[in-house]
Amino acid sequence: MKKNYALVIILICSLLSGCGMVNSGKTEKAKIGLILNFGGPNDSARNQSADGGLHEVARDFGSAVETKMFETAADGSNEEYLIRLLAANDYKIVFLFDNDLGDRLAQIAAVYPNTRFVRLDSSYKSALGNLQEADYDIQAAGSAAGMLAGMASKTGAIGFIDFSAKSNESVFEQSFFQGIRKVSRTGELVALTKDKLAALQKSASVKTINPVTQPPVNGKIDIIFANGMYAEQLDLINSCKSLPLKIITCGANPLEKLTAEQQRLVIATFYKNTGATLYSVVKQQLAGKFQSGVVRYGLASGMDVLLNDKADGLTDVQKTLYKKLLKDIETNQLGEANK
Numbered sequence: 001m002k003k004n005y006a007l008v009i010i011l012i013c014s015l016l017s018g019c020g021m022v023n024s025g026k027t028e029k030a031k032i033g034l035i036l037n038f039g040g041p042n043d044s045a046r047n048q049s050a051d052g053g054l055h056e057v058a059r060d061f062g063s064a065v066e067t068k069m070f071e072t073a074a075d076g077s078n079e080e081y082l083i084r085l086l087a088a089n090d091y092k093i094v095f096l097f098d099n100d101l102g103d104r105l106a107q108i109a110a111v112y113p114n115t116r117f118v119r120l121d122s123s124y125k126s127a128l129g130n131l132q133e134a135d136y137d138i139q140a141a142g143s144a145a146g147m148l149a150g151m152a153s154k155t156g157a158i159g160f161i162d163f164s165a166k167s168n169e170s171v172f173e174q175s176f177f178q179g180i181r182k183v184s185r186t187g188e189l190v191a192l193t194k195d196k197l198a199a200l201q202k203s204a205s206v207k208t209i210n211p212v213t214q215p216p217v218n219g220k221i222d223i224i225f226a227n228g229m230y231a232e233q234l235d236l237i238n239s240c241k242s243l244p245l246k247i248i249t250c251g252a253n254p255l256e257k258l259t260a261e262q263q264r265l266v267i268a269t270f271y272k273n274t275g276a277t278l279y280s281v282v283k284q285q286l287a288g289k290f291q292s293g294v295v296r297y298g299l300a301s302g303m304d305v306l307l308n309d310k311a312d313g314l315t316d317v318q319k320t321l322y323k324k325l326l327k328d329i330e331t332n333q334l335g336e337a338n339k
Contacts, residue, residue: 029063029064029065029066030064030065030066030092030093030282030285030286031065031066031067031068031086031089031090031091031092032054032057032065032066032067032068032091032092032093032095032282033067033068033069033070033086033091033093033094033095034050034051034054034067034068034069034070034094034095034096034278035069035070035071035072035079035082035083035086035094035095035096035097036050036051036069036070036071036072036097037071037072037076037097037099038071038072038073038074038075038076039071040071041069041071043229043230043252044230044252044253044254044256044257045229045230045251045252045253045271045272046097046120046121046271046272046274047097048253049253049271049272049273049274049275049276050095050097050120050274050275050277050278051069051275052275053274053275053276053277053278053279054067054069054095054275054278055067056275056279057278057279057282060279061282061283061286064286065282065286068086068091070082070086072099075099076099076100079096079098079099079100079101080101080104080108083096083101083105083108083117084108084112086115087108087111087112087115087117088112090114090115091115092115092116092285093115093116093117093118093281093282093285094115094116094117094118095118095120095278095281096117096118096119096120097119097120097121098119098122098124102124103124103126105117105119105124105126105131106126106128106131109126109128109130109131110128112130113129113130114130115130116130116131116132116281116285116290117130117131117132118131118132118134118277118278118281119131119132119133119134120134120274120277120278121134121135121136121272121274122134122135122294123135124294125294126293126294127292127293127294128292129292130290130292131292131293132281132290132291132292132293132294132295133293133294133295134274134277134281134295134297134302135294135295135296135297136272136296136297136298136302136303137296137297137298137299137302137303138171138172138175138303139171139172139175140175140298140299140303140329141172141175141250141270141299141303141305142171142172142173142174142175142176142179142250143175143176143178143179143182143329144179144270144299144305144325144326144329145172145176145179145225145248145250145268145270146175146176146177146178146179146180146181146182146225147179147180147182147183147322147325148179148248148267148268148314148322149176149179149180149187149223149225149248150179150180150181150182150183150184150187151183151184151314151318151321151322152222152223152246152267152313152314152318153184153187153222153223154222155220155221155222156184156186156187156188157187157188157190157220157221157222158180158187158188158189158190158221158222158223158224158225159190159192159197159221159223159224159225159245160172160173160176160189160190160191160192160224160225161191161192161193161197161224161225161226161227161228161236162226162227162228163226163227163228163229163232163233164227164228164229164251165227170227172225172227172250173189173191176189176225177189182325183325190221192224197236220244221245222244222245222246223245223246223247223248223267224236224240224245224246224247224248225247225248225250226247226248226249226250227249227250227251228251228252229251229252230252230254230257233247233249233251233252233254234254234258234262237254237258237262237265237266238262240265241261241262241265245265246265246266246267246311246313247265247266247267248266248267248268248269248270249266249268249269249270250269250270250271251270251271251272252269252271253269253271253304253306254266254269255269255306255308260310263308263310263311264310264311264312265311266308266311267307267308267311267313267314268305268306268307268308268313269305269306269308270303270304270305270306271303271304271306272297272302272303272304273297273302273303273304274302276297276301276302276304277297277301277302280301298330299326299329299330300330300331305326307319307322
């Protein structure tokens, strides 16, 4: 009988307390890691946005999460080491910006099936169950920027320059021109090379052939769309301060760092809100959900448009109309641009 009593006690102990493994009510923290590209959290672009999202995660989810941020070396050579380091230390999600890993990230993710990997601002098509390729709808952003330029331009001559484009080919150009055509039938697009930009800065006028529409453009440019890194956009803003024109920036968010004089030129900025993506993924993961494969983030979920009231580039009526047009793009109500 004593042996039976002892057995009952052991069973009760096991059921209630785990015999020394008592559940204190504490839940294990979800460890969230972020690996920034070289340039760090103050680049006024996607690094800074993602770092801000990580801080919001720490603030809003408190004791449920543990966050850590790393920055890669200038050449990105230690990125794989940092990814493996976080995964090997039981990080639940690892966010990163790809340097040269390419398809190798899927191979790394396969080695650590308990970690979720999110490649922010990705152009890859991996379909692994624990890997998300976060893509951004830059065509929608280009179209929205074109609509804004078409609404704001008074001369109909709109400049376009993409500092990040290779061989002067830009994925933004066609969608940007289509955006202009949605609101204006008179606007012409002037593709600005560095030489033409220098001429513009001297005289505020330019004559060129638009590669999209072909007819020559004669007239004063009063709006410039510029895609590129913050430093390139800042150089453009500073070189145009004495000219009677406005600038739309894309790819970075320079507004918060500009002086009042510089802000006078920038009517809006478009940028990839990688921080919002990071926050959304963490929230879903804490709820037991994770979306793998290619996920596209658009104007309603990952591309931010900030209108600058200090630039006086749009009337109140135009701003109201433009916000309505943005909603139409988000819900895909505009369809293809008018031919």
